């Protein structure tokens with residue numbers, strides 16, 4: 080008996096460590112990714128075929144899937160479960176864990192989800208997710224592998240996990256609220272800066288769009304894509320420090336004015352640097368006007384010395400500048416801008432990134 084308890088403790092300990100580690104590594108950037116990792120570990124330790132996490136919708140008085148793993152996960156995600164209905168609804172309503180070794184023998188069992196997804200549920204362990212005394216959702220694991228059924232030991236183990244999962248869900252949703260707030264504040268500031276100069280209105284937004292086209296072609300990492308997005312939104316924020324008479328000058332700039340204008344990446348970097356969440360983007364922003372041959376500014380970096388994201392912004396930025404009207408010249412056609420980017424590939428621009436942008440824009444035109 081003693082060894083069974085200690086085995087269980089050992090299992091819980093191991094799982095807690097795994098979950099904590101995965102939370103730290105994921106940086107809780109993305110709720111789907113985080114929960115998927117947490118539930119994958121839970122399935123491993125519980126020896127389960129599938130798992131789901133539900134969140135309660137207080138307004139609609141029902142539950143919706145935030146994670147549905149397993150063969151039929153995708154289909155399941157469309158379904159909503161009324162409060163109080165089925166095993167999950169019962170757990171949400173009563174705030175208590177529930178072991179159902181054989182669903183066919185339980186009156187509470189609601190076969191709606193199985194009917195829609197063609198999945199066969201045999202046994203379930205479900206636990207409430209409680210944050211500060213309030214039930215916010217339910218987590219469940221389905222079907223113990225090799226035709227076995229879940230037992231009391233499994234219930235104990237999963238109940239212990241419930242707290243970890245609840246924290247993960249709560250943190251991730253707090254994070255995503257904060258993240259949305261943060262992004263919309265940044266966008267508002269940048270729009271205000273863009274608006275200082277009527278010719279660059281909407282510029283930062285379009286640079287983000289082009290930079291992300293390149294981004295999606297080179298990486299799948301959500302974190303990297305976020306880095307590209309925020310860096311490109313903010314690349315010109317330092318223009319706030321450039322006097323309106325230079326920024327909005329209808330003719331060509333004098334050499335002196337130009338030199339002042341060329342300080343905007345430094346101003347952008349100086350704005351970003353003190354903000355803890357943005358600090359690591361400073362180099363991407365500071366170097367978005369460097370050239371591969373070292374003739375750019377502010378540091379004259381060459382080739383791979385220029386941060387990858389800065390090279391992406393550089394191409395996206397140049398393309399938008401060429402294809403929009405400026406005080407001293409009319410916009411060029413896309414075709415002419417492509418030629419210009421190509422002509423300066425290898426000296427000013429990263430040739431690979433130029434090719435990717437051209438390819439992606441052409442693809443979109445065809446679509």
Ligand SMILES: [Fe+2]
Nearest residue numbers: 314315367368
């Ligand atoms: Fe710039």
